[in-house]
Amino acid sequence: MAGYAKHMFEQSSLFGPRVLSVSGITQYLRAMMESDEILRDVWVSGEVSTLSTPSSGHIYFTLKDSGATLKCVIWRAQASRMRNQLQTGSAVEVHGAFSVYEAGGQYQLYVDAVRLAGEGLLYQEFLRLKARLEAEGLFEEGRKRSLPKFPIRIGIVTSPTGAALQDMLNTLQNRYPLVEVILAPAVVQGEEAPAKVVKAIEELNRYGRVDVIILARGGGSLEDLWAFNDENVVRAVVNSSVPVVTGIGHETDFTLSDYAADVRAPTPTGAAVAVSPDKNDLLRDLGSVYASLKDSFEDRLTDLDHNLSRINHRLNLLSPIAKIRNDSQRLDEMTQRLERNLQHQMALRHSHLEGAIRHLESLNPLQVLNRGFAIVRNADGKVIRSVNEVSRDDEVHIRVADGEMDARLTSINKSSNP
Numbered sequence: 001m002a003g004y005a006k007h008m009f010e011q012s013s014l015f016g017p018r019v020l021s022v023s024g025i026t027q028y029l030r031a032m033m034e035s036d037e038i039l040r041d042v043w044v045s046g047e048v049s050t051l052s053t054p055s056s057g058h059i060y061f062t063l064k065d066s067g068a069t070l071k072c073v074i075w076r077a078q079a080s081r082m083r084n085q086l087q088t089g090s091a092v093e094v095h096g097a098f099s100v101y102e103a104g105g106q107y108q109l110y111v112d113a114v115r116l117a118g119e120g121l122l123y124q125e126f127l128r129l130k131a132r133l134e135a136e137g138l139f140e141e142g143r144k145r146s147l148p149k150f151p152i153r154i155g156i157v158t159s160p161t162g163a164a165l166q167d168m169l170n171t172l173q174n175r176y177p178l179v180e181v182i183l184a185p186a187v188v189q190g191e192e193a194p195a196k197v198v199k200a201i202e203e204l205n206r207y208g209r210v211d212v213i214i215l216a217r218g219g220g221s222l223e224d225l226w227a228f229n230d231e232n233v234v235r236a237v238v239n240s241s242v243p244v245v246t247g248i249g250h251e252t253d254f255t256l257s258d259y260a261a262d263v264r265a266p267t268p269t270g271a272a273v274a275v276s277p278d279k280n281d282l283l284r285d286l287g288s289v290y291a292s293l294k295d296s297f298e299d300r301l302t303d304l305d306h307n308l309s310r311i312n313h314r315l316n317l318l319s320p321i322a323k324i325r326n327d328s329q330r331l332d333e334m335t336q337r338l339e340r341n342l343q344h345q346m347a348l349r350h351s352h353l354e355g356a357i358r359h360l361e362s363l364n365p366l367q368v369l370n371r372g373f374a375i376v377r378n379a380d381g382k383v384i385r386s387v388n389e390v391s392r393d394d395e396v397h398i399r400v401a402d403g404e405m406d407a408r409l410t411s412i413n414k415s416s417n418p
Helices: 002-008 022-035 119-135 163-175 193-207 231-239 256-260 268-275 279-318 320-363 365-369
Strands: 042-052 059-064 069-074 091-101 106-116 153-158 180-185 212-217 244-248 263-265 375-377 395-400 403-408
Touching: 022 091, 042 069, 069 091, 119 231, 119 256, 153 163, 153 193, 163 180, 163 212, 163 268, 180 193, 193 212, 193 231, 212 268, 231 256, 244 256, 244 268, 263 268, 320 365
Parallel strands: 069 106, 153 180, 153 212, 212 244, 244 263
Antiparallel strands: 042 059, 042 091, 059 069, 091 106, 375 395, 395 403
16 A cells, blocks of 8 residues: 555655645545455445436445435446345445545445345344354255255145245246155245244155255245244254255345255255256157167177177088088089099990900901901811811812802812911
């Protein structure tokens, strides 16, 4: 801060008084305010006046009491998250930080939270009880349970006449129509509400057939939601044998039951969404699983078919029928070879026979006779080969090519050639 102030005064004259520009002093005051610990985090109470809500989404108003007024601004981002609607004349408590609007030369409170007057004491009680229960470990994340993925029965603790119930039933019907809803009706506002809510939670636990419990109600002020800050309700949520999901008020509303629950949803509808799978997602997942199973089945079937073919081929190779067929084919081949060999042998023998016949025919005396020779036999039928075997006047039998004749030898002449 001292350095910033020094920078502000650097332009002062060495021989005259230090003079600041309007912008310089305004920036200096702004820096002082934004660095002050109290002014950076402060609650201010008063009555709303001169409320303005331009189309920009920002909110401008004046906070006043009997002695003073204070300019306040809520930027659009904070305004969209605030559940309390400001009205002129409302007594409120606002939280924020002070700064200076330089163009207007005025200090303003930049608000980030608003609560109706009277909620301050409740809020202090809320913080006190929260600190004590938190010290006991009731809000620890380690003790919280995961929600069932596919609940069969959902228990709901809420008012049977509130719009929150119908919103949850419609959501569950649209998202997960298979689920069964068990309603444990309870008063959710007023002095009787804590005891009724505790009883409803305990009855659902004694029933023993619900998989998850929704504790819900619509929006309201801190006082309207106070039943869910009751210590007995918080302990009933913690002691539940099944997971508890809270959907209390709006997104910006937090109760001690939200801290104790296994899951906190921003609204009753959000609680219904948290406990139920979306049927459209399930159908898509089912389609993907079906396609995957179909592909796996077809791949497996193809593998089995190939294995069966291989086994069948091996069986055919080892089968007696295959051996018989192979042997039969070999027998046919051997028979054909034998027949061919036999035919060859027969042709060869036939050829040899014809050659022998031709040779025999060439040696047949009768063939010699056709060339003018004759066979001469004596009376005893013995072939005469030499003149020495016959005598004059012997009777001989002569065979020529075309017949036979008998003759008597009248002379015998021995050849001079040997």
